Amino acid sequence: MALTWQEARITAAAPETARVRRLTLAVGWSRPFRAGQHVDVRLTAPDGYQAQRSYSIASSPMQAETIDLLIERLDDGEVSGFFSDVAEPGDAIELRGPIGGAFVWDSGAGGPLLLVGGGSGVVPLLSMLRHRAEAAPGVPALLLYSARTRGEVIARDELMRRDAEEPEFRLRLALTRETGGRRIDADTIGEALAALGTPAHAFVCGANPFVSAIADLLVEAGLPPRTIRTERFGG
């Protein structure tokens, strides 16, 4: 099936953290996306110059007719700068998707489900968590989320609320630049696996060095490599 470019209107925009902005886009897809998938966006300048980027979807597949993107402003970011500073509700961009069939979790796939995110790498994992809460709340899940500071934790209130209210969901924050904070290491992974049980599926997303380190730690902890899916950004 061809993936055609479509015009997608921005229906809402709001700050998520100081560096991350949430954009809601109206999409006319005939079938739902799968949690973990991404879209390509295309921007066109008046002289025809175009730039394309990929962004993971943060919202649940069960959210009808719109998707949420959480876009982190990168230093010097050609496209992220546009979404951070220029784009407003009512504007339209070009978009195509959903894309990707490897870094996806469907409620039918079951668990336990281990999610490990670094920084804005948490975005596709949020879609999985939201999907799980709606479609398979009995699936045990644990999110190990590394951020620099408490203020940079994306969807912090929601994650804390889920941790408190959802019996089978656990949140572990690793805040690397807070007093007493720490990086995710073999001990953190060991504790997470002890709390969750052996995961049937593990998803790791973040910057390249983060993902490499976590994937190696998971293999060293005994997880079969084919149960671990990775997605990286950077470059």
Added chain:
Amino acid sequence: MVTRGFTGRRPARPDAERLPPGQYLTEDFPVLQLGPTPKIDLARWRFTLREGSKPLKSWSWAEFEALPRTRWKGDIHCVTKWSKFDTAWEGVTIDDLLAAAGIAAPTAYLLAEGYDDYTTNVPVADLTGAKAMVATRYAGEPIPPDHGGPARLLVPHLYFWKSAKWVKGLRFTQKDEAGFWELRGYHMVGDPWREQRFTGD
């Protein structure tokens, strides 16, 4: 469709002419792969040519390193939009592999297979004629594991998902059989200059 308020940052002209449509230039070397980087023991590494399930020729690491070597320098393009210029690789061309095996390609298509069970399909015509190699060195050094070492396929004129990391062999097929990403909506050919990212592009 012009995007309100978007001006963009165009690359300088020589760079712009080397960038396929929709791509941007990076100085980094991003890593994209399905899962963890496999641990590969060179003492047990083998590279095998097969026709279907039948092995045609297989090399140990030492035997592979003794094959004729070719250097290639140029640009690579990832379907995730980044391109990297002037990458320098060294390895064994598919022409030299076939010659060392003493065979002609038995079919017109093949699947490259990785130690991580990844597969990707490439027509033989896109590999022979000095268009591709099994690379074992990058920038003068052994290829780092995250970039597909000890050996990866290098098909630089196609999107880089065709350049299978940790390649363990080439399996000739009667017809063009979709590999891992091709089964998941990505293009069967993947020519960046025709922007063949997805099925139907």
